[in-house]
Amino acid sequence: MVKQISAALFLLILVGFIVYNEIDKENEASESTSELTEYDVSGNTEQEGTAMTAPNTPGGLEVGDQAPDFELETLDGETIKLSELTGKKVILNFWATWCPPCKVEMPEMEKFHQEYGDEVEVIAVNATGTESNRSDVASFIEEEKYTFPIVLDEELKVNNDYQVISIPTTYFIGSDGKIQEPRKVGPMTYDYMLEVKDALE
Structure with missing residues (x-):
């Protein structure tokens, strides 16, 4: 009986460890894809693109803000x-x-x-x-x-x-x-x- 409980506990811990690792891998993958990719185009201005980062990137001044003078x-x-x-x-x-x-x-x-x-x-x-x-x-x-x-x-x-x-x-x-x-x-x-x-x- 003790051996069965120990085996069940071991199996439960093992499954928990595997699930934790999979979740951790998914988090790392999503973090890496959410990071901005930088390109060095200083030597090649013929590369194509739409913007240097995604258009929905947060930040910037908002509608209604006074435009900073310069x-x-x-x-x-x-x-x-x-x-x-x-x-x-x-x-x-x-x-x-x-x-x-x-x-x-x-x-x-x-x-x-x-x-x-x-x-x-x-x-x-x-x-x-x-x-x-x-x-x-x-x-x-x-x-x-x-x-x-x-x-x-x-x-x-x-x-x-x-x-x-x-x-x-x-x-x-x-x-x-x-x-x-x-x-x-x-x-x-x-x-x-x-x-x-x-x-x-």
Whole structure:
């Protein structure tokens, strides 16, 4: 009788141990899949993608928040101060030359800027602190002939203020200086920008 109880206890402990191990393995698997995968694309800008992280990644400023003010230098050596644009609608885009999805949306941004630049300010904040060389930014913009303002975030302070955790990320600021539409993570289309333009006040 004692041997039967001992055997049953041993079997129960063994089953419990196996179940515990399986649950632990599943937890590790789910944790590893939920972690962001980072890609070094600094040497290859031809890679395809939609965004550097998933669009539903938590974080970032919310609708109704006051857009943090900043003053950054443009490629032309002038400065842009966000608070001086109060009264205008602003599309504030965060990007870098090494980001393939950013390159996908920039022609769309240029088309929008050419047609609606008098209604909406399109400002592209380059994450200059992540670039291998500042001159790469100027060369890229000149080569592609983009005309919307490019400002240089050398110390990534503005990226941090806007809690940008992946690029491209875009914020939509109303004439009241507040974020009026949910941020967009991933490349924008021309049609998407049209929708946002009409939604902003």
